[in-house]
Ligand SMILES: Nc1ncnc2c1ncn2[C@@H]1O[C@H](COP(=O)(O)OP(=O)(O)OP(=O)(O)O)[C@@H](O)[C@H]1O
């Protein structure tokens with residue numbers, strides 16, 4: 367255990383010694399926030415307005431609050447995974463520098479080394495995500511705050527779980543990478559692609575039904591939906607209070623992926639949590655197994 | 665003396681290179697074992713296989729009774745390795761490096777501090793403790809590498825060209841520490857080096873060529889086998905030396921005559937007592953052995 371802590375400490379120290387690495391991870395969410403706030407916000411707003419029947423009038427604050435909630439969930443859903451990939455460079459760096467050899471010639475279990483990489487990446491990811499999350503909460507507060515303390519806590523839990531998920535995912539992929547170049551390439555692909563397949567750039571409800579079904583097989587989808595549900599819960603409550611017809615609210619919920627269907631069956635919030643937790647456990651298991659079975663150091 | 669390292673029929677190929685070719689040798693407990701060979705002979709590859717960072721194709725490696733196939737964990741507790749290239753974390757300080765590596769052996773807290781303090785005194789890097797590793801000079805870093813390898817008092821210290829590029833002073837410090845450990849703790853030292861004067865102090869020498877052993881023995885055996893003796897004559901006349909019809913070399917105020925062995929030297933001196941009034945008989949150097957062994961192979965290969 368002491369060994370594990372010392373190794374994790376070492377991993378984190380190495381990460382933060384390289385200031386470039388930290389800022390590179392931090393810049394992803396900030397870029398996304400700026401990008402989303404300037405472009406996507408308008409798209410979301412228009413689509414929201416056009417989705418509303420004409421007879422309903424909505425306060426500007428409620429519209430902005432909804433859009434902000436959507437942005438919040440999109441950004442954090444993407445970031446939890448992409449930041450994990452950006453900050454998970456140490457495994458490959460250690461292969462290049464030979465430090466991995468140095469770990470291999472010691473009696474430490476491979477699983478301990480693997481987990482220390484995992485926790486190291488997780489902590490650095492969480493630090494970056496916490497900063498991003500703070501910025502996103504400020505954005506919501508400026509545009510229209512409908513969240514309760516409970517919502518905030520649930521959002522923090524969601525983001526935490528999704529970070530666990532993203533980190534495990536990135537650890538598996540990066541186990542096979544050997545150079546910084548490969549890491550950057552994969553990181554770029556993930557940043558660009560993951561947003562689409564998890565429903566962050568565009569709600570999955572916009573896609574064709576075949577694609578929807580395929581995406582419903584991916585656990586990341588439910589992570590996005592969890593964040594979305596909690597980020598928008600207050601908004602929907604406010605709509606109910608302002609006497610929106612329930613079917614209109616359900617329609618909006620459908621359109622922003624708050625109600626996800628798995629081959630036709632609605633997935634409850636608790637089922638989503640179960641899916642995410644199970645996939646985290648499976649991914650970490652697979653990752654440790656890959657490392658235990660790996661006989662080579664480079 | 666029993667064997668502490670037993671390597672049998674070891675084989676390793678990279679795509680087009682047969683780096684280690686049916687290699688077998690033993691290292692005895694407590695000895696200084698020199699593992700020599702030209703660049704690319706397969707020394708580092710053999711070391712990587714011994715310490716479990718590289719998979720072998722064939723053969724067996726047994727270290728202190730443990731097989732590398734099944735008991736690698738036991739082996740790792742017994743070996744300390746200084747790799748040819750430093751493998752510590754460049755961005756961390758010397759201190760962070762040593763403490764984090766010590767923890768890998770379960771050495772933490774007071775125990776770690778005591779050990780690291782001891783090594784920093786022995787290897788004279790107390791004043792470097794808070795420096796960033798990658799900002800150190802090559803020789804300074806090498807001392808840290810050696811300290812890293814000695815953290816857990818290994819039974820076997822594997823050194824892959826530990827002294828390359830070091831000044832004589834640093835080399836002396838390094839060897840003093842290694843010899844101390846060898847004497848006081850019975851540590852076995854497995855050394856690869858290109859400095860033949862270091863190999864000359866070894867108990868046993870193996871010279872590797874293209875992954876195969878091309879010569880092995882104690883330095884004395886090797887010198888006797890691969891080099892002649894030299895008779896250095898002072899105050900002699902070159903014409904007379906020439907008339908002996910033996911290869912010789914003129915050095916400052918003397919001539920160095922090469923003879924087959926010590927017996928031949930004795931016969932030569934007895935046959936020419938008037939010429940050899942002031943002389944000295946010396947054996948060949950490990951340099952000569954190395955050149956003889958490795959260049960012979962080159963000719964044979966052509
Ligand atoms: N990872 C690798 N992939 C391909 N070939 C390799 C690899 N490692 C070593 N080789 C080849 O194996 C041969 C032996 O290399 P090795 O590093 O063992 O030599 P060495 O005896 O340590 O040489 P030096 O004195 O230069 O350190 C060389 O021909 C080298 O090119």
Ligand SMILES: [Mg+2]
Nearest residue numbers: 707708748824
């Ligand atoms: Mg080498």
